[in-house]
Amino acid sequence: MNIASIGQVYYSTRLLTRGADTAELYLSCRWYYDSNGIIWNGLFHSTDNGKSLTLKRKTEWFVEGGLIFGDSIAGCIYKEPMCHQDTFGVSFDYGVTFEKKFFNDILFFTAGCMAGEIYMQEWGLYRSIDYGNTFTFQSSCDSLRLREVGTLPGELYCYKSPYMNGPLGLAYSNDYGQTFSISYINFPGVPVFNECMIYRGTEPGEIYFVIWYDWMNIYLFHTFDYGQTITLKSQLPSALEEDLYTAGRTPGTFYVVQRELCGNPYFPNSCLYIYFSRDYGVTFTEYYHFLDSTYTGIRSNYRHGKLFRCYPNPVQDKLTIELTQNSYETSISLLDLTGRRQTTTWIAYGQNKAIMDVSNLNPGIYLMKLTDGEKLIGVEKIIVQ
Secondary structure, eight states: OOGGTTTTTTGGGGGEOOSSTTTTTTEEEEEEETTTTTEEEEEEEEESSSSSSSEEEEEEEHOOEEEEOOOSTTTEEEOOOOSSSTEEEEETTTTSEEEEEEESSEEEEEEEETTOOOEEESSEEEEETTTSSEEEEEOOTTEEEEEEEOOSSSOOEEEEETTSSEEEEEESSTTTTTOOEEEOOBTTTTTOOEEEEEEEEEEEEEEEEEEEEEEEEEEEEEESSSSSOOOEEEEEOOEEEEEEEEEEEETTOEEEEEEEEOOSSSSSEEEEEEEEESTTTOOOOOEEEOOOOOOSSOOOOOOOSEEEEEEESBBBBEEEEESSSSSSSSEEEEOOOSOOOOEEEEEOTTTTEEEOOTTTOOEEEEEEEEEEEEEEEEEEEEEEO
């Protein structure tokens, strides 16, 4: 299955970016649908690795739901497109306001590793060192696709097009994109893939690779030597509606953010699952946020694993679900990884336990969703054997 067919393309992964400070994140995502059918986009900011979020900017998603990139100075981020393809913006107040700038057609975009540095790719590669006020032509790089900068001045990474279906043609420059050398990288155990995303670490030569074999099988690889030695760190969570990634500012930190619609089916909100790692993506801590239309301040809803538990997992025939509290009738649905409901059960008000029969399901991975009234309680990955 082609990744684009389920909505996961390279661009969406750049809606999450690290800030200039340690533990700092910016996230731009669909927030909620109002009664007039308007989709609102929120630009959120965190200074504690995603445990809490602060809303910085609210705009209509179709107008300003663009990509974001963090600069190396505090409070500075870039956003493109602001209104249309050739417009980008610069903010110096943590995303509250943006100064609009223009640059012909913008095909690919990334912030540099130095303050005020921006790279743009149109029909050629261009670089700015003054926050996008002026640009200089670097090279034509016709067959390359701009992706990321390195940790040292002048370092730049591109993909050799076409780059899907492995091995990955990684183009590297250490002279600000004027010349490139190309190496071909194979990922152990994943000889072919649909999508590869790269993120710079904190040391020279350090890169994280997120490899999508398909939407069920997503892997995190890591290198300290520009891709000469590749190490598998973990299998990442199966895809939801939107899946975002970025490396952090401190060694070993990596973030995965998953967003899905939840709540009222006619005017839905978004639910966020933020996974934070300190050990290069081997293990993660999870934070949960329910982004309803009143989400305007710092709030941390770390609910997953506290309001319910299910066992055994993996399961063969009978799955037990227990709630720690129950104020409403609770709906429990088991979905396959295409989102199709396979079975549903209920826990009545005042009760705290249900038994779900999964013996007629094919072995594999499923998602269990619990809703309490119109609120999402949580999502759990269930393995049926």
